[in-house]
Amino acid sequence: MNPVFVAIDTPDLGRARELATGLAGIVGGAKLGLEFFGANGPAGVAEIAGLGLPIFLDLKLHDIPNTVGKAVAALAPLEPAILTVHAAGGRAMLAAAKAAAPLSTKVVAVTVLTSLDAGDLAEAGVEDAPAKQVERLAALAHAAGVDGIVCSGEEVGTARDRWPGGFFVVPGIRPEGSDLSDQKRVVSPIEALEGGASVLVIGRPITAAPDPAAAARRIVAAL
Numbered sequence: 166m167n168p169v170f171v172a173i174d175t176p177d178l179g180r181a182r183e184l185a186t187g188l189a190g191i192v193g194g195a196k197l198g199l200e201f202f203g204a205n206g207p208a209g210v211a212e213i214a215g216l217g218l219p220i221f222l223d224l225k226l227h228d229i230p231n232t233v234g235k236a237v238a239a240l241a242p243l244e245p246a247i248l249t250v251h252a253a254g255g256r257a258m259l260a261a262a263k264a265a266a267p268l269s270t271k272v273v274a275v276t277v278l279t280s281l282d283a284g285d286l287a288e289a290g291v292e293d294a295p296a297k298q299v300e301r302l303a304a305l306a307h308a309a310g311v312d313g314i315v316c317s318g319e320e321v322g323t324a325r326d327r328w329p330g331g332f333f334v335v336p337g338i339r340p341e342g343s344d345l346s347d348q349k350r351v352v353s354p355i356e357a358l359e360g361g362a363s364v365l366v367i368g369r370p371i372t373a374a375p376d377p378a379a380a381a382r383r384i385v386a387a388l
């Protein structure tokens with residue numbers, strides 16, 4: 166399977182359609198997140214899904230178990246290949262998400278956002294390093310019965326060792342020479358893959374390139 170999922174972060178349905186059409190056959194799937202969903206809703210997701218790429222619905226749900234379970238049930242007709250929730254929502258919330266998801270959907274728990282470093286965690290009252298917090302939340306996600314986690318490429322190797330059958334989604338991917346933007350824990354595509362990533366989420370290095378298809382081809386060819 167092609168592990169590259171392109172993050173289509175735009176509120177513009179036409180632009181999303183153009184990217185998904187141009188990248189089908191080059192990448193393995195399309196990730197649609199809050200920006201796209203807020204503007205276009207489930208109908209927009211269904212329209213992009215109709216273009217042929219597997220859909221990763223990255224809504225990072227985080228609420229009480231009943232609310233998250235009902236939200237996942239409401240999203241179930243979209244049958245996303247992957248759906249995110251926040252591991253910090255706790256064991257019962259994670260279990261409720263998994264129970265409400267279609268069998269074909271991988272429910273993955275976001276551990277520590279790749280835009281955060283140790284200083285950011287300390288500001289939120291977490292004194293441990295990101296790697297330790299990822300380890301803790303990965304163990305919780307595993308125990309709760311979801312399919313895997315989202316973490317950075319800096320932690321995926323250890324996480325994979327501890328959960329060999331897990332599904333590991335790695336954003337914060339930056340090919341040599343590309344802008345970090347708001348990402349703080351980044352690795353290259355090949356480092357993420359060699360670390361044990363199941364899916365590489367890559368947004369701006371592809372979508373902000375003058376020729377997104379050529380940028381995606383270069384990344385996939387280097388794996």
Ligand SMILES: O=c1ccn([C@@H]2O[C@H](COP(=O)(O)O)[C@@H](O)[C@H]2O)c(=O)[nH]1
Pocket residue numbers: 172174198223275277278279280315316336337338346348366367368369370
């Ligand atoms: O920890 C996380 C979780 C999710 N993301 C999402 O991945 C993409 C990354 O986009 P880039 O343009 O390649 O930075 C974006 O949609 C985020 O919402 C993440 O970056 N980190």
